[in-house]
Amino acid sequence: SDIGLQRDRVVTEEEWLHKWEMGDIGFHKEQRHPLLQQYLDVLLNGRSGLRIFFPLCGKAVEMKWLADLGHSVVGVEVSEEALKEFFAEHSLPYSEEPVPEIPGAKVLQSTSGDISLYCCSIYDLSSSIVGQFDAVWDRGALVAVNPCDRQRYVSLMITLMDKNSSYLLVTVSYDPNKHKGPPFYVPESEIKSLFG
Ligand code: SAH
Numbered sequence: 165s166d167i168g169l170q171r172d173r174v175v176t177e178e179e180w181l182h183k184w185e186m187g188d189i190g191f192h193k194e195q196r197h198p199l200l201q202q203y204l205d206v207l208l209n210g211r212s213g214l215r216i217f218f219p220l221c222g223k224a225v226e227m228k229w230l231a232d233l234g235h236s237v238v239g240v241e242v243s244e245e246a247l248k249e250f251f252a253e254h255s256l257p258y259s260e261e262p263v264p265e266i267p268g269a270k271v272l273q274s275t276s277g278d279i280s281l282y283c284c285s286i287y288d289l290s291s292s293i294v295g296q297f298d299a300v301w302d303r304g305a306l307v308a309v310n311p312c313d314r315q316r317y318v319s320l321m322i323t324l325m326d327k328n329s330s331y332l333l334v335t336v337s338y339d340p341n342k343h344k345g346p347p348f349y350v351p352e353s354e355i356k357s358l359f360g
Contacts, residue, residue: 170311172311174312195225199334214297216235216236218238236277236280237278244283268284300324304347
């Protein structure tokens, strides 16, 4: 297949936590993503005060930027360390609450209320817990999901989208035989069949 050996690769949650512990987080960028700046108008589509979802959010700096623009941001991330670093690096006070529907999960919410970050696996979320979103910023998310979980991930994302929502997806194109991922190579044909 055109995705080579990547189809069977699995990165466990423990491996992700270990990357955060070791500071092995080359995917994190201090600057806002140029493609989000370029396509922000497309994402917003003339609307203001949106609910914007960041799947597999890490400590993405764009969450602070969009909240400052008046949107409300929800993220999900397995690494609590990542989320704590996010609030610390932006000097944002926050509170921590358990999530009654998800054993062991918590939600870290900025005191101003416009950023809520769930510390759990994305597969634990559902629209009855987080509601639906007007917009999704998917960078380092679909491409970080294990290839065997892609359909499950996309099916979940579709249930989290309001009917008028917009979804910006960033992927990377390269020869999947030369790098084991993540980020994984997700061919455009697969994106089309996943999202329909
Ligand atoms: N989107 C972020 C981070 C990309 S790296 C950015 O642009 O910087 C992928 C992140 O997903 C890592 O921080 C990892 O800890 C997290 N992650 C991996 N599997 C996850 C899962 N099942 N649920 C939630 N977060 C997950």
